Amino acid sequence: MTRSPATPLPPPKARRRLRExxxxxxxxxxDRVGVTPATVRAWExxxxxxRxxxxxxxxxLLKTLAEEETVQAPEPEPESKLEPEAKPQTQPEPEPEAKPQPQPEPQPQPQPQPQPVAAPEPVALTPAQAFDALYAFSAPALVRQTFLLTGRREQARESVERAFQAAWEHWPEVARDRDPVGWVRATAYEYALSPWQRLRPRHRHPEPPPADPGDRTLLNTLLRLPPRHRRTLVLYDGVGLDLPETAAETEASTPATANRLLRAREAVAGRLPALADPQVLHRRLAELASNERLRxxxxxxxxxxxxRRARLRTRAAIAFTVALIGTTALTVRTAPTHYEPPVSPGQAVRGVPQRVAPGALSDEELELRQKLRDQVQDGPERLSPRLE
Known part of the structure; x- marks a missing residue:
């Protein structure tokens, strides 16, 4: 079975130009195509x-816009046709008495040619200006999206600020990135869903829930999902990313991401049957994030x-390095160069007779020795070497 060729599309720059x-x-x-604005931004x-x-x-739709542009474009005015010169009617003129001398015609003065005006060069933004523009464009939306992940307003704001601070520290890398907003969004989501957030004292005190009962139920349903499923649902149905982009941002394979998305939708639809339609779910997620006053x-x-945070970390690293070097130098200075076993203290031992110096044998000892020499001992005789 052969697949039909895909419908041709103009280049991305032409798509944006037609829309503008x-x-x-x-x-x-x-709204006309039936997708999200983020998807249109990605296409352009x-x-x-x-697909x-x-x-x-x-x-x-682009073809229709191109045809409208062609119709609305002013047609070039046709060049005016030169009418044929009419032959002048010859009338009898009276013959002048004296023929005047022809005067020389004045020569036209050359007009100065207009100098071409150079086009203004584009003004290059400084790193701070580019960062401020990126922050003003994407920070409010990122705070609302992070709120859907955590259900906490201050934690969402802090996560986005920490992500942008990390982006400012790695600004050359982020500025050259293909999707700077995606870089910041991934960092903010990682910080917001970190398991260390549960150990913070602020996590023990719950924040007031949304005022609307429907928003409160939807938020509780989202927070009951596993973090990976919740993040996949927010990226696909909330932000409007495609499945491959969602898989790349969550660092998972496309089949695994599709499985997480289906499970998350089933869990939400099981508690809220009205949100079984993905379009309705997308609209409700946008309403839930927009109803909260997030700054x-x-x-x-x-x-x-x-x-300031980077300076503090640098100073802490320098202080730790200096302390480690000082401790190492002190240890090398005071440590012994060779091992000396400790001398155990002396202790008194009891029950051992004192050693007596050898002296002359008494008469009894001499008699006993002679007796032992004279009597035959039982057992074999000792062998003594003899000279042959």
């Missing part, structure tokens, strides 16, 4: 490519906080 020419926002175009940046029925609908700090405050 038609005065459409990414949200409006996403070239990070992902639409299936979404590709056909997107290509048809984010200003970009300069986050940058200064990251720099």
């Amino acid at each position: 020419t038609a005065a459409l926002t990414q949200t409006q175009l996403a 940046s070239g990070r992902t490519t639409p 299936g029925r979404k590709r056909e609908a997107y290509a048809k 984010a700090a200003e970009p300069p405050t986050v940058r200064r906080g990251g720099e």
Whole structure:
């Protein structure tokens, strides 16, 4: 069975140009195609490519926008045709008495040619300005998304700020990254779902739940999911990433990510049957995140906080290194160069007779010795070497 060729699409830059020419926002175009604004942003940046029925609908819409652009473009005005010069009617003129002398015609002065105006060069942003622009663009949405993962407002805000501080420390790497927002989002999610968060004193005191009963039930349902399933559901149905992008951000295979997504949807639909439709689930997640008043700090405050934290870590590392070097030097200075076994203290031993110096034998000892020599001992005789 052969597959039909995919519908051709214009380049990513042409897609964005067609949308902007038609005065459409990414949200409006996403509503027409039936996807999320994040998906349209990914299509226009070239990070992902639409497939299936979404590709056909997107290509048809772009074709319509291109035709409208062609119709609205002003047609070039046709060059005015020169009318043929009419032959002047000759009328009898009276003959002048004196023929005037022809005057020389004035020569036209050369007009100065206009100098071409050079196009203004693009202004390069400083690292701080680029960081502030990225923070202002993505921080509010990231705080709302992280709130869906944790259910805690302050923890969501702190996680996003820590992620941006890490991005500022590695700014050259983040600035060259293909998706800087994805880099910060992955860091924020890792910090928010860290198991060490449970050991913090703030985690023991619960925050007030959402005021709306439906939002409260949905949030409790999300928090009952395993962290991996919850993160997959938020990325796919909340943020609007594709399955391969979700798998890459969660560092899992595509089949494993699809399995987690299906299990998470089944758990949510089991408690809230009205959210069995993915489109309805996406809308409810967006409403839940938007109903909460979540704030984010200003970009300069986050940058200064990251720099202060980096200075403290550097000073702590220097102090620890100096202390380790000093301890090592003191140990080398005071440690003995060779081993000397300790001398045990002397102790008195009882029950052992005193040693007597040898002296002359008494008469009894001489008699006993002679007796032992004269009497024959039982047993074999001792062999003594003899000279042959």
